[in-house]
Amino acid sequence: MPITELLERNAREFPKDIALVEINPEIQEKRRVTWRDYELIQPDARHHYRRDITWHVFNEKANRVANLLISRGIRKGDKVAILLMNCLEWLPIYFGILKTGALAVPMNFRFDAQEIKYCLELSETDVLIFGPEFVGRIEEIVDEIDEKRILFYVGGDCPTFAEDYDKLASNCSSLSPEIEIKDSDDAAIYFSSGTTGFPKAILHNHESLMHAAKVEQNHHGQTKDDVFLCIPPLYHTxxxxxxxxxLLTGGKAVLLKGVTPKTILETVSNEGCTIVWLLVPWAQDILLALDRGEVKLEDYKLDQWRLMHIGAQPxxxxxIxxxxxxxxxxxxxxxxxxSESIGPGCVHLGVENINKVGAIGIPGYGWEAKIVDPEGNxxxxxxxGELIVKGPGVMTCYYNDEKATAETIKDGxxxxxxxxxxDEDGFIYLVDRKKDVIISGGENLYPVQIENxxxxxxxxxxxxxxxxxxERLGEIAAAIIELNPDTECTEQEINDFCKELPRYKRPKKIIFTKVPRNATGKIEKPKLREMYHSSNLVDAQNKA
Incomplete structure (x- = not known):
């Protein structure tokens, strides 16, 4: 069953229940707006502090998107890219694309103009739907991309080189297009994070998406009463x-735009959030703010918050x-x-295994996992060894890249x-990325172990x-260290602390500066290598 049928079901069974809430803390005036009927979200309403839509309106909006695309010739198997910041329009647009049988192609909002062009061409995208934050970037490449593609703009003051999504969608039918979709049909193209160069296009079918819904609910026991706080970017799996x-349970979700300890705790309190997914830096910021007394738990209603989970990084x-x-x-x-395994969940710790913090866990619901040598044994x-996984969420392929697909998927x-x-209990611990291993004096060093x-x-x-x-060892380990605010620390303190490590694992160089991370929390190691002139060395090592 495709996930579009879950949306249709929720619209029938919970039509007046809130499906999505958008909170924008940057808007000081606490204006709120609720849609409970057929009207479309108007551009000026995007300037409210809080917006929400019901399951009925969510589905109606997705249908309008689908019918708009169909009216412009989009058919099953075509591709429609989404280039939007997190907003209330994002998911209805995504589901509208799926309802046509076309493929949704979410794009990283950090892409520059040339990366946008590259990904549009790589995925053979037919339509680009973009927001106001990207006008300048699209304008740079519009002469190269608009001849073959339809450009829809979401927001007020539509640029002359695009068409106004709001006006066009408002004139389209709110009824389902009734296009048959099978589990085996292609559903979406996601892009790898680009931490190793230009992104790869990752193709998933509808079975992958539906399995992801089952995995999430199985791991975290969501019920209709749970409220999920979503902060990371929606373009990412x-x-x-x-x-x-x-979606599977018909529960409410909250999209928080912008993130500080205060806005996270305030949103959890005001919206009654029960499940919050954080990245490591955000969790650290909350703890530091609590330590310094900048926020106080007694100022918020947090008793209902039952689960905090973290992904995307060790x-x-x-x-914890x-x-x-x-x-x-x-x-x-x-x-x-x-992204090749449709995002989180092919391995997970499990809420009952907090004694194993530090591990990534055991195979997730419906998944298998093994650790193998270079020959696959x-x-x-x-x-x-290398971690390999198998399950219904494995990608179909790297789109139009048979060689990379064959290197990545072997016997399923x-x-x-x-x-x-x-370990002896079957729990898996990440050691490092295969490509990030440091070979120092003949010894393999795994940066993640040293970072942990x-x-x-x-x-x-x-x-x-x-x-x-x-010159002597080939490579040495360098630690780029970001200190807590208002904290002083010396190299000698770090070196003394590292005496608990075997001598060959100790960092030989300490650099105090900010650690760059991308929007999904991953350390941008290519950027660090470029900054410290180690890129060519790593590339040569990877090709050896």
């Missing part, structure tokens, strides 16, 4: 696939220990996944490129470890 748990054990000191009643989970328990197994090891160790040092807010060229 992580945020959207976690939201699919709300989680320091010290962070500190979190449980402030929130002892919280369940905790971490999810591992990649399982390694001995406790040995390091997805080779993740992540090095891992398994350093993250326990109380003065460190964030840390990244990369390899730098060394």
């Amino acid at each position: 992580g945020a959207k696939m976690h939201w699919l748990g709300s 989680v320091p054990q010290s962070l 220990k500190r979190w449980k000191e402030y929130f002892p009643h919280h369940q905790y989970d971490t999810n591992y996944g990649l 399982p390694v001995e328990q406790g040995s390091v 197994w997805l080779y993740t490129g992540d090095m891992a090891e398994m 160790f350093l993250s326990k040092f109380p003065k460190i807010k964030d840390v990244a470890v990369i390899g730098l060229a060394d």
Whole structure:
């Protein structure tokens, strides 16, 4: 069953229940607007602090999008790209695309003009739907992209080179287009994060999307009464696939635009959020704000908040220990996944396994996982190898890239490129990315292991470890360390702390500066390598 049928079901069974809420803390005047009938969201209403839509209106809007696209010649198998910041329009547009049988192509809002052009061409996109934040970038490339593509603009003051989505959609039918969609039909193209160069186009079918909804609900036990707070970008599989748990149960979800400890706690309190997915830096910021007294828990209604989970990056054990000191009643989970496995959940810790914090966990609902050597044979328990996964959420392929697909999917197994090891209880621990391994004096160093160790040092807010060229050892490990605000620390303090590590694993260079992360929380190691002139070394190592 395609997930579009879940939306239709919710519109029938819970027509007047709130499906989505958008909170925009940047708007000081606390104006609110609710749609409970057939009217379309008007551009000027986007300037409200709080907006919401019911399941009935959500479905009606998706139908209008679908019928608009069909009226312009979009058919099953065509591609429609979405380039929007998180907003109330995002998911109805996504579902409208799916209802036509076309493929939704979400795009990273950090892409520059040339990356946008590259991804439009790579995915063979027919329509681009974009928002006001991207006018300048689209204008740079419009002469190169508009001859072959329809450009729809979402927002007020439509630029001359695009068509006004709001006006056109408002004249379209709100009835379902009734296009037959099968589980095996192509559904969406997602792009890899681009942390290793230009992104790859990752093709998924409808079965993948539906399985993601089942995985999320199975792992976190969502009910109709749960309220999910979504902060990360919807273009990424992580945020959207976690939201699919709300779609499956008909529960409310809240999209928070902009993030500070105060706005997160305020939104959880005001909207009655029960499930919150955080990235490591946001959780750290909340803890620091609590430590400094900048926010006080007693100022908010938080008793209903039952689950905090983290994904997209390794989680320091010290962070969860500190979190449980402030929130002892919280369940905790971490999810591992990649866009090729339709986002989070192919491996997960499980809320009952908090004693295993530090592990990414065990195979998720409907998934299998193994750790293998370069020939694809399982390694001995406790040995390091590559993590591979298998399940209904494995991508169909890298779109129009047979070579990369064959390198990544073998006998139905997805080779993740992540090095891992398994303990005696079957719990999997990430060691590092295969491509990020540092070879120093013949020894393999796994940066994630060193990062996890350093993250326990109380003065460190964030840390990244990369390899730098060394004439004698080939490479040395360098630690880029971001300190907590208003904190002083010396190299010697770090070196003394690292004496607990084996000598060969200790960082040989300490650099105090900010650690760059992308929108989904991943460390931008290519950027660090470029900054510290180690890119060519790593590229040569990867090709060896």
